[in-house]
Each structure stands twice: as C-alpha cells, then as structure tokens.
Amino acid sequence: MSDAKTESAAAPKKKRNLLLLVGLPVLLLGGGGGAAFYGMQAGWFSATAHAEENDEPRLVPKSEEKRASAKEGGEGGHGGEGGEAPGHGGKPTPKGEGGDKYASSYYPMEKEFTSNLQDSVHFVQVGIAVSTPYDERVLENIKTHEIAIRSAVLMALGETTEDEVFTAEGKRHIQDRLAKAINGVLKEKEGFGGVSNVYFTNFIVQ
Known part of the structure; x- marks a missing residue:
C-alpha cells in the first residue's frame, strides 16, 4: 500500500x-x-x-564638398561675406541649373607621363589629375598604389595614336582609357575603383 x-x-x-x-x-x-x-x-x-x-567608399553629397576659399585680406573684391561675389551687385551668387549631385575630390599626380605614340616618331607628355565623387578612401588608395597606377597609365598611354593627340575627341578617348586603367588597378588591389574622370594638367606632343 x-x-x-x-x-x-x-x-x-x-x-x-x-x-x-x-x-x-x-x-x-x-x-x-x-x-x-x-x-x-x-x-x-x-x-x-x-x-x-558594404564596407566600400561612400558617395559624398554636394553639401559636404570642400570648397576653395578666397585669399584672406585680398583687395579688389575676391568675394564678400555672406556668399557675396563680385559682379553681382553685392547679391549672393545665383545657383545655376544642373550641377553634380555629388562632391568632387581631386588628386593631381605629381610627375608627368611620357610615352611614344603608336607607329610614330613623336611622343606625348601629359600631366594628369583624377577626380572621384567618393570619400577620401579612394584618394588614399590612389596614393597607396601610385607605383602600380603609374605603370598602368604608361601602358595605356602607349596605345595613343597621332590622330588622338591632335583632336579634342581623341583626347577625350585618352582620358577615358586612362580612367579605366586607374580603376583597373584599384579594383585589383582594393576591390573598388571610384575614379570618375581624368583631367589633363599638361599636354605636349613632340
């Protein structure tokens, strides 16, 4: 029990x-x-x-763009206070139509590039600067891999013909080719390009 x-x-x-x-x-x-x-x-x-x-460089809005300032203490009206500019009667500079949505950061390459032209006795010497709408990491990547970028630019420049260096359209083709070469190096090294344009700061054909 x-x-x-x-x-x-x-x-x-x-x-x-x-x-x-x-x-x-x-x-x-x-x-x-x-x-x-x-x-x-x-x-x-x-x-x-x-x-x-998504650990990639971010696009920088136009509102965050670093603006070049007029020289302080200059005479002759290099821009007044409150956004005033010479030639507008003391009124703020009107905002034009269009414009880029994102900021542009520029980086001039220190040394110029010299290359023979294809099938020619002439050579071209150019100075270039690049621009990016992304944050400072793109410019840091360019500085880090500048040697590889210079090599790629010289190889791309070696594909230039006489017809390209003497016309505006041809020079634009060269700019596009150089931008692709630079982005190619950055993508290989960092996984991200970011260069939107290449600009000539010097262009000599001899």
Missing part, C-alpha cells in the same frame, strides 16, 4: 520536472525570438549588418 502511495506521489514530481525541462528552453527561445524580432523592428541590426556587408 505504501509503495502505491509513493509511486503516485512521485508521478506528479516527474511531470513537473519534465515540464520544467521542456518548458524552460521553449520559454527562453520564445523570449529571445521576441527580443530579436523587436530589435529588427527597431533597426538594431540592420545598420550594423549593412555596414559589414
């Missing part, structure tokens, strides 16, 4: 232990899932995940 009572008393304890073993993890999982769901709705994880997935 006593054995039957002991067994009947132990049965509820086993059920309670079983419920604790099964129910507690389910409760914890439910609470954790609810917290995770709330965090996703609140945007706790999205910004971090996006930053980790």
